[in-house]
Structure formats: C-alpha cells, structure tokens
Amino acid sequence: MSPRPKLDLRAKSHLSYFAYACHRFSGLLLACFIPLHFLMLSQSLRGASEFERYLGLTDFWVFKFGEWALVILLAIHLVGGIRLIMIEFGPWRGLRKAWTQVAVLFGIACGLLFLYLAD
Amino acid sequence: MLDMEFNIKYLFISKKIIFDLFFTIYRYNQAMSNSDLKVKVWRGAQEGEFVEYLVPRNPNQTVLDVVTFIQRKLDPTLSYRFACRVGMCGSCAMTVNGVARWTCRTHVSQIVEGDSLEIAPLNNLPVIKDLATDMREFFDKWKGAVGFFKGDKTRHDDFARVEPQSPERQLANAGIECIGCGVCYSSCEVVQSRPNYLGPAALNRAWTLTNDVRDVQQLDRLRAVAGDEGCHACHTQGSCTERCPKKLEPTASISGLKKLVARAAVRGSKWGKL
Amino acid sequence: MQAKLWYAQRISAMVLGLCVSIHLVIIFYAIRGGLTAEEILGRTQGNIAFAVFYEIFVLACFVHAPIGLANILEETFSKGFISKALSSLLAVLILILGTTAVIGVYTGGTL
Numbered sequence: 001m002s003p004r005p006k007l008d009l010r011a012k013s014h015l016s017y018f019a020y021a022c023h024r025f026s027g028l029l030l031a032c033f034i035p036l037h038f039l040m041l042s043q044s045l046r047g048a049s050e051f052e053r054y055l056g057l058t059d060f061w062v063f064k065f066g067e068w069a070l071v072i073l074l075a076i077h078l079v080g081g082i083r084l085i086m087i088e089f090g091p092w093r094g095l096r097k098a099w100t101q102v103a104v105l106f107g108i109a110c111g112l113l114f115l116y117l118a119d
Numbered sequence: 120m121l122d123m124e125f126n127i128k129y130l131f132i133s134k135k136i137i138f139d140l141f142f143t144i145y146r147y148n149q150a151m152s153n154s155d156l157k158v159k160v161w162r163g164a165q166e167g168e169f170v171e172y173l174v175p176r177n178p179n180q181t182v183l184d185v186v187t188f189i190q191r192k193l194d195p196t197l198s199y200r201f202a203c204r205v206g207m208c209g210s211c212a213m214t215v216n217g218v219a220r221w222t223c224r225t226h227v228s229q230i231v232e233g234d235s236l237e238i239a240p241l242n243n244l245p246v247i248k249d250l251a252t253d254m255r256e257f258f259d260k261w262k263g264a265v266g267f268f269k270g271d272k273t274r275h276d277d278f279a280r281v282e283p284q285s286p287e288r289q290l291a292n293a294g295i296e297c298i299g300c301g302v303c304y305s306s307c308e309v310v311q312s313r314p315n316y317l318g319p320a321a322l323n324r325a326w327t328l329t330n331d332v333r334d335v336q337q338l339d340r341l342r343a344v345a346g347d348e349g350c351h352a353c354h355t356q357g358s359c360t361e362r363c364p365k366k367l368e369p370t371a372s373i374s375g376l377k378k379l380v381a382r383a384a385v386r387g388s389k390w391g392k393l
Numbered sequence: 394m395q396a397k398l399w400y401a402q403r404i405s406a407m408v409l410g411l412c413v414s415i416h417l418v419i420i421f422y423a424i425r426g427g428l429t430a431e432e433i434l435g436r437t438q439g440n441i442a443f444a445v446f447y448e449i450f451v452l453a454c455f456v457h458a459p460i461g462l463a464n465i466l467e468e469t470f471s472k473g474f475i476s477k478a479l480s481s482l483l484a485v486l487i488l489i490l491g492t493t494a495v496i497g498v499y500t501g502g503t504l
Contacts, residue, residue: 001166004246005239007311010217016357017308024354028465031458031483038451038490044434044497052430071420078413081406087355088403089378092371095357110417118424312468347472351399354464377399384396393396 019100023080026073033070068114075110079103146228154234156227158185160197161239164246169237170194182222182230183211186238186250199250209300209364213250214239219302221364241305257301257320264317264349265340266324270333279333291330294323294372296365303359303369315348319359319369322350326372329379337390341383345393350376398460405456412450438501447498451491459484 012021043054058064083099156176159169172189183201190197201211206224213222216230216237227236244252261267272279281288303319304310310318317325325344328334344350350373359369383393423432437443459480466476 001163002168004163004165004167005161005214005242007242007306007308008217011214011219011242011306011358012308012356014358014361016355016361020354020356024465027458027461031462034454034458035483035486035490038487038494041494042490042497044430044501045493048430048434048501051434055428055430071417074413075417078410078417082410084355085403085406085410087370088374092368092374094368095355095360095370113421114424117421118427309468313472345396347395349395351395377396380396381400381403385400 015097015100016095019080019083019103022076022103023084026077026080029073030070030077033066064118068111068118071114072107072111076103076107079106156185156231157235158189159235159237160186160189160250161246162197162249164248167246167249169239176227180227182213182215182220182225182227182236182238185227185236186213186222197250198248206364207298209298209302212241212300212302212305212364214242214305219305219362221300221302224364241301243305243307243310244301252301254301257304257318258299260317261299261321261324263343264321264325265336265343266321266328268328268331268334269336271335272333281332285332287330287332290375291327294327294367294369297323297367298365300364302362302364303367306358306362308356308358309352309354313348313352316352317344317348317350319353319373322353322376323367323369323372326376329376338388338393341380341388341390341393344376345380345384350380353377401456402460405453408449408453409457412446412453415446416450434498434501437498439499441499444495444499447495448492451487451495454491455484455487458487 040054040058044051046054058067079099080103083096083103086093086096086099153176155173158172158174160172161167162170172193174185174188174193177184183204186197186199187201190199199211199213201223202208204211204223206221209221211222212219214220215222215225216232218230219241220230222238230236238250240246240250240252244254244257247253270279283289283292297320299320301320303323307316307319309316322344325340329337329340334340353370353373355370355374357370360367360371363369379388380393382388387393423436462483463476463480466479470476
C-alpha cells in the first residue's frame with residue numbers, strides 16, 4: 001500500500017515550467033548572495049587598503065567560481081523576469097517561449113563574456 | 120559568408136528531417152509491435168497501488184479503449200468515468216504517464232513508452248476509487264471565484280446588446296469554451312502547494328465573466344479573486360495552458376485578472392473600490 | 394494585500410530590470426584586467442550619480458527579493474510566521490547592509 005501518486009517531473013517537463021524553475025532557483029540563490037555582496041562592499045568604509053585586504057579574501061577559486069555562476073544566474077533571472085513582465089503586462093502572445101530561449105542564450109553569453117574579460 | 124549561412128540552414132533542415140523520420144519510424148514500430156501492452160493502473164483510493172494488466176494492442180487504440188477493455192474483460196471491479204467518448208464532455212480525464220489528458224482523445228501509439236502505460240486518477244483531487252476523483256472541490260472553487268453569471272434584467276426587459284467585436288467580448292470569447300474537465304487544475308503545481316488556490320479553471324471563468332458587460336457581481340468577483348488564494352498566487356508556470364485539451368489559455372485570463380485586481384487594489388476599479 | 398504585494402514586486406522588477414542591465418555592463422567593464430579596491434573606489438568615491446543609482450538599486454532589491462522569498466517559503470513550508478519572519482529578516486539585511494555599502498563606496502572610508 002502506498003499513497004496515491006502526485007504531480008511528478010513528467011507533468012512538469014515543458015518549457016514554461018522550466019523557465020519558472022530557473023527563475024525561482026536563480027532568484028533564491030541571488031537573494032542569499034546579495035546580503036553577502038553588500039557586506040563585502042561595505043568594507044569600503046574601512047578605507048581603500050582595508051577594503052583591498054577584504055577583497056583579497058575572495059581570491060579562493062571557490063569565490064571566483066561563485067562570482068561566475070552568479071553573473072550567469074543574474075542574466076537568466078533578468079531575461080526570465082522580462083519574459084514574465086511581457087506575459088503579465090504586455091499584449092498576450094502565448095507563453096513567450098522564445099524569451100526562455102533568449103534567457104538561456106543570454107546566460108551562456110554572459111558566462112562566456114565573464115570568462116573572457118576576467119583575469 | 121553567404122555560403123556558411125546556407126550550409127548552416129541546410130544542416131538544420133536536414134537534421135530536422137532526419138529527426139522527424141526517426142521519430143516516425145520509432146512510433147510506427149511501437150504501434151506495429153505485436154506484444155501486449157503492459158498497463159499499470161492505480162487501484163485503491165488515497166492509499167493503494169499500481170496493478171499491471173496485459174492488454175492486446177489494436178490499431179487506433181485510445182487509452183479509454185484500454186481502460187474499458189480492462190474493466191470489461193479482465194477486472195470488473197475497476198472504477199472509472201467516461202461519457203461521450205468522443206472528446207466533447209471531458210469526463211474521461213485521467214493522468215496518463217504522469218500527464219493529465221482526455222483518455223478518449225489520447226492514442227496509445229502516441230504516448231506508449233516501449234510496451235508500457237501508466238494510468239492514474241487526476242492529480243490534486245481526492246480519489247474516490249481507482250480512476251474516479253471527487254470533483255467537488257474543483258466546482259466549489261468555481262463558485263468561490265464567483266464563476267457564475269448574474270444579470271439584472273428580466274424576461275420583460277429588452278435583450279441586452281453586446282457588440283461581438285468589442286474588446287471585452289473578444290476577451291470573454293477567448294475563454295468561454297471551458298467544459299470543466301479538470302485537466303488544468305490537475306496539472307497545476309500551485310494547486311498542489313497551496314490547497315486553497317482557486318485554480319486555473321475557476322479563474323479563467325471569473326475572467327470571462329469580468330468581461331461580460333451584463334454581469335452585476337463584478338465587485339464581489341474582484342474581491343473573491345484578490346485574496347491569498349486568488350489570481351496573484353499564479354506563478355505563470357503555464358502547465359494549464361500547455362495541457363488544456365480545448366487549447367484555452369488560462370495563463371492569459373489569470374494575467375488579465377492580476378492586472379485588473381492590482382489596479383483595483385491601488386486605484387479602485389470602474390465598479391467601485393475593492 | 395496580495396494584490397498590492399504583487400504590484401510592488403512587478404514595479405520593483407521593472408526598476409531592477411533597468412538597474413541590473415546597467416550593472417551587468419558595469420561588471421563587464423570593471424572586471425577587465427582584474428578588480429582592485431582602488432579601481433572600484435576610484436570610480437565610486439565622491440560620485441553622486443553612482444551613489445544615487447546604487448541606492449535606488451538597493452531600495453528596489455529591498456522590495457523585490459523579500460516578496461519573492463516569502464512566496465517560495467509559503468509554498469515549500471506551510472503558510473505561517475516563518476515565511477514572514479525570514480523575508481522580513483532579508484528585507485532588513487538588504488536595506489541596512491545595502492545602504493551601508495552605498496555609503497561605503499561613496500565615501501571610500503573617509504567618513
């Protein structure tokens with residue numbers, strides 16, 4: 001005897017749900033990151049050299065990877081958000097699936113640009 | 120440069136043709152397979168198990184045909200709902216391979232996975248027995264969203280004149296074909312995570328009535344869809360619009376409601392203050 | 394109330410759309426050849442335009458993120474005081490830490 005089946009991945013395997021999931025996931029991670037980002041930036045109150053010292057704490061590869069990932073998440077969340085604004089406030093033109101593709105592509109583009117420009 | 124573009128387009132088109140070909144052959148093979156279907160059907164109620172039945176294949180077989188075969192020839196204790204069996208009434212909606220569908224309009228050959236099929240009752244609704252669900256909460260929420268019409272004219276008044284091309288009427292027409300089958304409700308994850316959420320069908324109906332110029336309950340309706348369990352709980356996941364067998368778009372209706380209610384909450388509506 | 398929260402979140406989203414686009418451009422410009430405190434402060438110190446821009450950014454985040462978090466918490470755990478508590482905590486953190494950061498990079502430690 002087991003409990004009745006519930007909505008599983010098969011029900012959610014469509015592009016619009018994937019867009020929602022990416023948006024929620026990226027938003028959650030960004031929300032966790034922002035206070036830390038502000039905390040780091042507020043070290044500037046200690047003056048340039050102290051700020052530089054705190055910035056140096058982030059030279060670990062884990063932080064570098066995190067920065068790269070967060071830029072990609074920000075890009076995805078931005079374009080996914082524009083998609084939602086189009087759906088909710090713009091003229092109705094369906095679930096705006098093209099915007100989901102743009103979100104993914106823009107995320108990839110930002111990720112690559114970051115790797116190219118960072119030292 | 121022009122050559123490259125042409126080559127790339129050619130590559131994409133040929134990839135698509137090859138993919139379509141493979142897909143057609145694959146599905147044809149599956150359909151032409153002679154082995155029996157292994158059909159897992161939910162037996163029980165809120166607690167139960169999947170029981171497997173072997174069902175012979177037939178050409179043009181629908182999932183409803185499969186369920187009917189099981190009940191008539193293999194296990195008469197199976198409970199399920201159907202009525203018109205031709206895609207008009209929506210009674211035969213069930214969860215097939217995890218996706219809510221009308222079983223009379225779902226060909227086995229289109230959704231079979233190898234030899235197997237999984238049939239379960241509609242999600243998000245309590246199970247009465249086997250494949251039949253209790254749809255009372257679905258219709259109660261319809262009432263809860265004031266999804267019913269009330270006018271102020273009597274038989275002694277002249278006909279109401281509604282211009283068919285008016286923007287409101289066109290918006291209403293886009294959503295009024297709903298027959299209350301429950302597929303959208305049962306595909307919505309917000310319904311699952313917020314048990315009081317009114318759901319796409321109720322909100323879609325509320326939207327069509329909001330655009331009905333003859334209706335006199337607009338303020339009540341706005342209040343009904345403005346609460347915690349109203350239109351703003353929708354996360355635009357779009358499962359409702361993806362799965363609606365009548366190709367309606369509850370996401371559009373709910374977006375319309377969201378704007379209307381937000382404006383009403385902040386500035387007041389043409390029918391009064393919320 | 395839900396309607397007002399939804400509206401606030403969408404309006405702040407539009408503001409953030411603009412702010413984030415600009416911020417992304419700044420990020421890509423700034424990380425070329427590495428990022429040092431002097432470079433950052435060299436741009437932001439005494440620059441009132443940056444200070445105003447980033448304070449608007451902070452205020453928009455302060456509205457947008459906690460409402461989003463509240464929704465996620467309400468749907469993963471049941472509706473209760475925990476979603477209100479955690480999202481209020483986030484709101485406070487964003488407002489205070491964010492404004493501190495803006496003041497910090499504007500003054501560059503010469504407070």
